[in-house]
Amino acid sequence: MVDSASVAILIPVYNEKKTIKNIIQRCRHYSKNIIVVDDGSTDDTLSEIDSNFVVLMQNKINLGKGASLLKGFKYIVSCSFSGVITLDADGQHDPADLSKFFELITKTPESIIIGARTLNTRSAPWKRWLANKAADAFVSLVVRKKLQDTQSGFRYYPARFLATLDSKNITNRFAFETEILIKAVHSGFLINYIEICSCYPKESRHSYYQPIRDSIAILNSIRRSIFYKKLSSRKSIDNQAK
Template identity: 30%
Template sequence: MDKKGKKLLALIPAYNEEKSIKTVIENIKDIADGILVVDDGSTDNTSKYAKECGAEVIRFEKNRGKGAAIREGFRYFINSPYDICFIFDADGQYRKEDILPVCKPIINDEADIVVGSRFLGEYKEGANINYRIRILCNQISTYVTRLMSGLPTTDAQSGLVAVSKYSAKQLDLKADRWGIHQEIIIRAGKKGLRYKEVPIVFEKRMHGVSRLKVLKYPFTAFPVMLRAWIRR
């Protein structure tokens, strides 16, 4: 797929992902023009292995949360020579084949922000423990995000999201931990950004289990969503 001269930055927030980070980075090197790993206070070799693969690394001394990692990555992106930034989780559940299709609407100037939707595509059973409960929680979160944003989102928690530099400057994100993906969509709606979704495939993690706690998630994410909606 022709990138039309656009330079793509992969933003990988990571926390204790030494078992998958090398594979994830090596897998996307031929697509991304630059790779930034924001190590969220890992206590393993995540930063070391990312640097060995040639990625740029920003490391937090202590764990601050995925939201803080993404916000730090956006600050880097805004001051960089890259044109498009795509968030790509470090656990290996997202496919390299979906990256360019997600970036394409921005490359073609048809959108400012694009979300890779697992529910327009395929959310493979077994991709997460508590599979059905997680999908139910995501559906509730997505419904509330749709109401708050006024955007036709079908997957408010997707870890594959592309943004233009213009939209990264406009979003004014505040979340430190969970809720960052819903905040991105709600702020996009508040700021009148052009929004699109692209079907993607969500696969089983390479190693370990998700750190997202299903029962605690709403209590962390909903206040973030509410503040994003109230804020101008």
């Protein structure tokens, strides 16, 4: 059984001065192990983060969400945490749902857990909802397994999975989470879910999400994942032949 104190919370942030302080405060009710990675924010986000209560890491320039998550993952593995829960800083993920994560983590500590936005779905912008459903269909087709809410960034990853990630073969940008989910399934990790609300708070900043651009990025990430899986299979066959 995993001790909740051994699970960290990772928050990637970029220009979220209106919400980051509240998100951190609410997360502290569930864990004192909070890592925040600032991705070169140009507003007053940093002034809202008290480094006495979190481990603050920074990218000098904006490198993308994937790069921020990878930086946090490397730190988490180096500190021997048993796993990490990731959530966004813009208020779309309710820290109150962390209790659901911890409850399931104690039962399946070596699985990937996704916070699936199946509650209050009417609040989601229709373009985003449609793009997410399309992504779910494509990713499920690739891994030959039905997956839910593949675009949700509210997730738990066991450290054993984080240690397998190779930054050279993964995008640093929006589609990062899609790629590593595909990798997790191909690597045999179990995927579990908790139900969470679909939240789009008015106080959060305007989303950088662009359905057409980001859907193309997701398709490219799927194509890249297929390529590396085939490449890995060929290497395995070659090694066996030797």
